Amino acid sequence: MGSDAEIRAVGRLVGDALAGAVGLVRDTHRAIADRAFTAAGPAAQPVRAVHGIIASGVYATVLGAHALLPRVIGVAVGHGWRPEKAPLSGHQAGRLTLAVVNGIWGDTLSGRHPDLATPMAVRSRHEDVPLTTDALRAAFPTASPRIALFVHGLCETEEYWSLAAERHHGTERTTLGSRLRRDLAYTPVYLRYNTGLHVSDNGLRLAALLEELLAHWPVAVEQITLIGHSMGGLVIRSAGQQGAAAGHRWVPAVRHVAFLGTPHLGAPLARGVHTTAWLLARLPESRPIARLLSERSAGVHDLNYGALLEEDWRDVDPDTLPRDNCTDVPFLPHANHYFIGATLTRQRDSPLATVLGDLVVPYRSAAGSGNRRHLPFSSDNGRHLGGLHHFDLLNHPEVHDQLCAWLAEPKSTTLADDQP
Template structure:
């Protein structure tokens, strides 16, 4: 009996694992081994340096016999890793045959989403299969935007609502619970206001502007190929998703695309328009680690942070915000001001775990990740200050960052804003 229980538990664990994952796992193991060796060599050289022994080709590399040993470790690791990768690449179609009929589990996509958030840029650089491609989902199935038809979306309406998740998250997390009751802002707005909700899934480890450009291209396809002419597109974006949405609108308008003309409403939920303190703390920690020879090698761990994460230091939106600079350096806010798009109704929801507003809540604590001032677009520099109208702002108290995804109060506020905007459009 005990064997059967253990066997069932093992089977349950493996349902989240695909046979075709072996190649991606192999690549990650190889990179982890190389990174660990680099840290070890860095510590080794730090010790030598205190004894007056010079370094190798770079200050963190060893030389002589020690350097020779480390070089061979790197070569052997890469040789073995590349060899295994080549074998698995040839076997990939065979491995994929074992995965046929497997349904994607929430646990699996949650792990992959977290992995992409932390190192998604590296996954793309290494052509790792775990890199999440940007896709738009309807009823938990990806849409083929090149071949959209009524069969794919039998209940397609002329009003489309796009839901965009935040860092390390995914489209499934919009389906949550509050006090034991299932909550999905998209489905509720579909029932009350007639929207067809679709959900974005993307690699949150890429630069915000890279995702913004991709999203703009996808929305152009969506609007062009939607089964019925789209009269209204609305976007509800959580956290980083709001920066991606702003970036998409910026590039869509810059390139004179047609989809921004259909965008009527843009709602931000806890979006760090001016960055998040946690990333700034992470940046300062990396700088502190790099100050002493013994801790400097461990700064490699700090520098594993993805491009998406470092974009959250100040709230980067466009390419110029990050191009040409070392994203790990401690530099002042050098963003180019990107105002809220004209002709589009923009709304901001902020949350705080506090019971009332305070300087601490506004500038630091906020919802646990994003301060109130950042979520509401407040900034002391006019170029960066986002002009949300007073009726278009809402603060929820005793609520944290992730609760914005599934709290009925948020749903009600969305209904109020979007319903009123529909009425105002009808009276024009």
Template sequence: MSWRRVESQGISILNGILGDYLVESGNPLAIDMGFYHQSRLLEPDHLTPLIDQYSQGDGVAPLERCPVKLVVLLHGLTNDETIWDFPLRETMDQPASITDQSTSEFGRDNYGLRLARDARYIPLYLRYNTGLKIMDNAHRFSALMTQFVNASPVEVDEIVCIGFSMGGLLLRYAQLLEHESTQNWLHKVSRVFYLGSPHSGAPLEKLGHIAGKVLGVVPRSYVNIWADWVNIRSQGIKDLRHGVNFGPDQDEYLPFNDAVRHFFISGAVSSEKNRFANQMVGDALVRVDSARPANAPALSEYAHFDATHHLALAHSDRVYEQILKWCQNQL
């Protein structure tokens, strides 16, 4: 692992914990949202050479490849786009391909590259400040998607979105915003995948909220001073307490966009389906009943993977095979 990658991941962790404060204080360590390719920021006008890169080998000029398909991958809290990368040892036996040759930095292999190889999707990896309010990030993401779709040198026929953990919640809000927008890229989205996303909230953040409240009312300064430390959590982390519940009593659910198909994937820490730990903690951070929301549309699809903890959902061979299968099925 290069030091550049370690630095990038360290900054992402810092932004997850204190990202809102970094923005408010004008700190240069605050992450600006953008699409990245091989750890480099992509501008909208870079989409043309990116299409060229993934089209080479087809024997067809890029501008003749109309339409094109995009897969957009959104990481989770304190992550960056490298959370999608499989460990290097797991990529050694993969056959060489155009996408392998053009994206060989750090020996990377991930869902985006595999979908490029197996289904001809062009991958875009989002990097964003996970310490900001999820709704704020949804506004930024919607604007960024509009920029890139408008900048495509050929028609974008289909968009598939894959959100891991917080990334899935960001997609929920972004769909709601775009559904009400005049600049709508959403009509190009065919499928949205939610991998370990806490739609009804994450238990650890709920516990942190309770701990901060309890410590804050204890009438001893040397005890309730710890409430200040507990409550330092960023607004992005605090948003995870309720997931996409909203309203005055946090008992209303954000509606799903019925124009696209929704796919939900959950994990569990144990290989035993009915083990008590699986029921209580799910994949260690998100419970199964939160990853599979009760108000999902009727035509939604679900998949569950035992012995697959939260982070592993972002780079699992079994999970990828399920994603590919769903992508290849006709809607």
């Protein structure tokens, strides 16, 4: 993506956001004024008409200025941006910001601001890796027959797998990927994708990507391990179901699947936002705010109850109260499945743990243990970690140790560390 195209796209996005904010104020103002003039009766109708004309003119002017000015600035800056400068995605702050924007409005970006929409891709050294044998060999010169694919969560990038590496591991900067490479001869492969799209859409894309990865990997693939954090685990499960239905060759190559803080049964925070939007839509004065909340991405909507397939959301009215209509998706038959869930409290069954979970996902959702749906994890394939939050699961020594213990098999040649 060119840097000038990104800058212009940011200008358009900021313009849309400011226009939306002005529209929110306008609609709220209009709803409050309508209620006041209605209560005042017929005598207030002439004033109401004049007020409407003046207010409409003011808001039209302000709306146009807020929508146009950032676009003009974006175009001007984009044309003046020197080609030797890195694009927004060439800076860590820019990449992390784009990840959040994609997570919240990713489905909208794909249609209206495609220059800012994140394509699904294998990543190495902050760049996309084309799925050709030559490109993969260049990106992974010590590729082994074992692939560990890392799939991040909502509003994240592949760089999140390195969170707190120095704090947890000192100067070694150990990550889960480098541990698997060092101890179990895996080649860590990091994925980036637009987390604002439906989980089912990303699952379909991941299934196709894995088929290409298997076909062009520089050496013959013996086994694949899939590791997902948060939403990434849902995308993995969706990909497994769709890949199996399509008869993909990568599916029987999967030997292990690990879920780290994955909301298999949904996330209360997502349902809370949905319910709040529904309640605000009941009153004209708060309806504009409800519309704003309802503009969250399809991916966020899917987190209500962990929707994996198109049929889980296709016929559901997004403006109704959330209900668990999600399909039970079986585990891949030839793979071992594991989960790790965290709670802020040391005890997983305490009342506070039930309410807070890991700040994002309750332990029972991470364990797939619900009243209507229950995931068939083996008793030895689950782990609770107390005193940790949701993002600790990306790169914590206890997570490393547990996954290495689960995945341990006779090792082949030990290879050098590989950081995302």
